[in-house]
Amino acid sequence: MNDKTQEKIIELIGLTRVFEDGLVAVDNIDLYVRKGEFVTFLGPSGCGKTTTLRMIAGFDKPTSGQILLNGKDISALPPNKRPINTVFQRYALFPHLNVYDNVAFGLKLKRIPTKITDKSGKTKIKEVKLDKQEVAKKVEHALKMVDLEGFERRSVSTLSGGQQQRVAIARALVNEPEILLLDEPLGALDLKMRKDMQLELKEMHRKLGITFIYVTHDQEEALTMSDTIVVMKDGVIQQIGKPTDIYNEPKNSFVADFIGDSNIFSGTMTGNRKVRFIGKVFDCVDDFEKNEKVDVVVRPEDIFLMDEDKGQVKGVIISSIFKGVHYEMVMKVGKSEVVIQSTAQRQVGEKASIFIRPDDIHIMAKEFSDNKFEGYITKHNTVCFGDGEFECDVTQLYPGSFLDEEGYLITADGNKIDLTDTDVEVTVGLKDIEITDNAEEGGAVGNIVSIIYKGDHYQLIVRTDENEEDYVFDTEDTWNENDRVGVIIKKDKIRLALKQEVRR
Ligand SMILES: Nc1ncnc2c1ncn2[C@@H]1O[C@H](COP(=O)(O)OP(=O)(O)O)[C@@H](O)[C@H]1O
Ligand SMILES: [Mg+2]
Numbered sequence: 001m002n003d004k005t006q007e008k009i010i011e012l013i014g015l016t017r018v019f020e021d022g023l024v025a026v027d028n029i030d031l032y033v034r035k036g037e038f039v040t041f042l043g044p045s046g047c048g049k050t051t052t053l054r055m056i057a058g059f060d061k062p063t064s065g066q067i068l069l070n071g072k073d074i075s076a077l078p079p080n081k082r083p084i085n086t087v088f089q090r091y092a093l094f095p096h097l098n099v100y101d102n103v104a105f106g107l108k109l110k111r112i113p114t115k116i117t118d119k120s121g122k123t124k125i126k127e128v129k130l131d132k133q134e135v136a137k138k139v140e141h142a143l144k145m146v147d148l149e150g151f152e153r154r155s156v157s158t159l160s161g162g163q164q165q166r167v168a169i170a171r172a173l174v175n176e177p178e179i180l181l182l183d184e185p186l187g188a189l190d191l192k193m194r195k196d197m198q199l200e201l202k203e204m205h206r207k208l209g210i211t212f213i214y215v216t217h218d219q220e221e222a223l224t225m226s227d228t229i230v231v232m233k234d235g236v237i238q239q240i241g242k243p244t245d246i247y248n249e250p251k252n253s254f255v256a257d258f259i260g261d262s263n264i265f266s267g268t269m270t271g272n273r274k275v276r277f278i279g280k281v282f283d284c285v286d287d288f289e290k291n292e293k294v295d296v297v298v299r300p301e302d303i304f305l306m307d308e309d310k311g312q313v314k315g316v317i318i319s320s321i322f323k324g325v326h327y328e329m330v331m332k333v334g335k336s337e338v339v340i341q342s343t344a345q346r347q348v349g350e351k352a353s354i355f356i357r358p359d360d361i362h363i364m365a366k367e368f369s370d371n372k373f374e375g376y377i378t379k380h381n382t383v384c385f386g387d388g389e390f391e392c393d394v395t396q397l398y399p400g401s402f403l404d405e406e407g408y409l410i411t412a413d414g415n416k417i418d419l420t421d422t423d424v425e426v427t428v429g430l431k432d433i434e435i436t437d438n439a440e441e442g443g444a445v446g447n448i449v450s451i452i453y454k455g456d457h458y459q460l461i462v463r464t465d466e467n468e469e470d471y472v473f474d475t476e477d478t479w480n481e482n483d484r485v486g487v488i489i490k491k492d493k494i495r496l497a498l499k500q501e502v503r504r
Pocket of ligand 2: 046049050051
């Protein structure tokens, strides 16, 4: 890379936008964009992409923080004084104007500060209009960039969606911006058209050599087009990197989940470069502390499917779908589901095994704040989870509900519900678990498998026998590893939610 490409054209420093209702749409963003770079903001709807772009363009003002353009703060510059143009998803062309006039529209209004020498020989700066030939030259050039030469006289209403979007891009390019902002510009196009336009935009970027800042919620689009991807969630940057970095080394489980179809398993480090997940210890290449709880990410295409006795872990194929190039299969391993991509199909019901190479196992530190379990309500309105059964308050599941004498739940609008076998998500805080020597007293029984000293308290893990469920909690008491204990959780400390439908 030469020096020019290393120059920062845009720099965001502590950029923050809090809306009047208190919503923090953009939360203290630090980021720079290099001259000529293709940078993409990627994240789910509502994560603050458009708000960030609008502040760069000057349509919205930061609550705090700075935007530097070529090293200078541009907060005071109105949008039309910034060398920046924006292309929106809805292209908002003038339907009554032809292609040429749509593209020329802004230029015709434009005034260029020009040095004028008057009759007495004095020079002064005057705002002058572009003359007709200059406008024509610029419009022709812009239309050429978007491959619409010869379309000048066509009415925009006769163009396809893709062609209309190209007119919109030409309209932005005709101002010769240093930076082009594109806010989901292909969002309104159908899949085929979108794919074509992705390639065309990439080519345009190469030819123009200007900086593109692109916004999308489509991870595939971001991966194909960008030099750099900025992954956002809730107004906060999660990761910045090249597409391959983001894909191969996601920084946290949000990024891993958002980019590509990943398997994310809960795991525990069992030793130096050894991690236990889906009931088996695997070699890996990341170093974490022993007994640390981690998220393990494995891409479906990195899992090799083999005959039952050949691989590391056995399971049964429970689904198999042809995806055009490969099959996507799900293998059930114990309670876990492993998504596998392979060109060779295995039938549903077939027993098989999998093999994963150490460097395809990506380990991420888990920020452990709560215990989460899947469970169900029993006919006695207790809850079963983590190989145990506990008293709980089922009325949490329906706000405003209560239990009648027979133990049926009556909802706020008077419906009577039998909760037996209802699937629930159970959350228990780190401070809400106690243990007892008298194992029978507990709702669940297990052994202490880990004691980590955390400065002023210990963090313990109790693991059950049957399904090896882990209870993680903080305590100030001293215990010994391998002690057999009962797990006690008070009724009001068990948080319940109805199980959400799994997205696939
Ligand atoms: N003018 C506004 N007033 C209040 N809230 C807003 C306004 N504009 C956007 N938001 C909120 O800010 C958040 C981020 O919005 P936006 O930047 O449009 O997200 P994205 O483009 O990533 O979908 C959303 O929760 C949205 O509802
Ligand atoms: Mg948006």
